[in-house]
Amino acid sequence: MDKIIVGISGASGTQYGLKALEILKQCDVETHLVISKSALQVMKHEASQITSQDLENLADIIHPVGNIGATIASGSFKTKGMLITPCSIKTLSEIATGVTSSLLTRAADVVLKERRRLVLMVRETPLHLGHLRSMTTVTEMGGIIMPPVPSLYTQPKTVDEIVHHSVVRALDLFGFDFDMPRWQG
Template sequence: MTNDKMKPNQRLIVAISGASGAVYGIRALEMLKAAGIESHLVVSKAAALSLEAETDLSLGDVQALADVVYKPADIGAAIASGSFRTLGMLIAPCSVKTLGEITTGVTSSLVSRAADVCLKERRRLVLMVRESPLHLGHLRSMAAVTEMGAIVAPPMPAFYTKPKSLDDMVRQSVARSLALFDIDVPMTRWGEDISLND
């Protein structure tokens, strides 16, 4: 399913973990497809349950949005190796459990193993952490993973865009996260689309 016009490293790993907010990963897959970026998807077991509870989509529906799909226990997958070139990895949403595994280097699944590979290869790793309120352990994990080179990017609504729907807010949050990989997707930008003079 790879587009021959794509450069070999124009791939992004997308992981959907078990935190609430599976829609962030779904929108990321849709935006990557529109941008011509090859997507490599892994959905955790807990995320499969979240999909069922939060959306009208089946796991198969979501997997169909990706170019390549991996099983969460497949630690021998291409994305588990540093020699497999990618732009990095987006975990959307990122559960606190997944955050903890990445922070400690305890890679018990393909999600945390692929994230660990991105860190060791100095590739971009963006974690859309979904938890509130946060206790000190969560905050320390976020600080530690940031020191390791990851970017913690909780999906925060950008009210200056004057969103008209929940989906507007989701799309803006995902677009901001993809922009961290220098992937150009439609989004409202301060200073370009909006300013205080509007």
């Protein structure tokens, strides 16, 4: 069975992480979830209808953010890679420098060193030069920066449709193939 790590950091947009777990739950893939402390705080303010238990119920394995001895902290634990959604600038910056302070960024660091797929759905705007340099650094290291930008050609009618499409596009990068509206030309 394929394994994928889903990270949720303290940027706005916990709904993206929830949607990723919902979609992956329908697949033959084992999900490993790690949520930052900041993500839990943000979630209380912008998505009070979502609880940490909701997220944990969708994941196969939950890793406490402080457990640096978890399986996902080792390169010998094979995965398809890691999706961090949403990805805060702090998380991006730790990954770019390799100076990791939690299991969330340690797991991303391991994914990069093992040359596996790392997709960061960075949620920040506007961006200053430091943000852009961190994005460039992660890209040069093999990561993919994929801000959740809505595809308006799908003519979404709800916020959930926008979130769903963005997450499916991110999961496409891991080789998954989901039914969704695609550009027809």
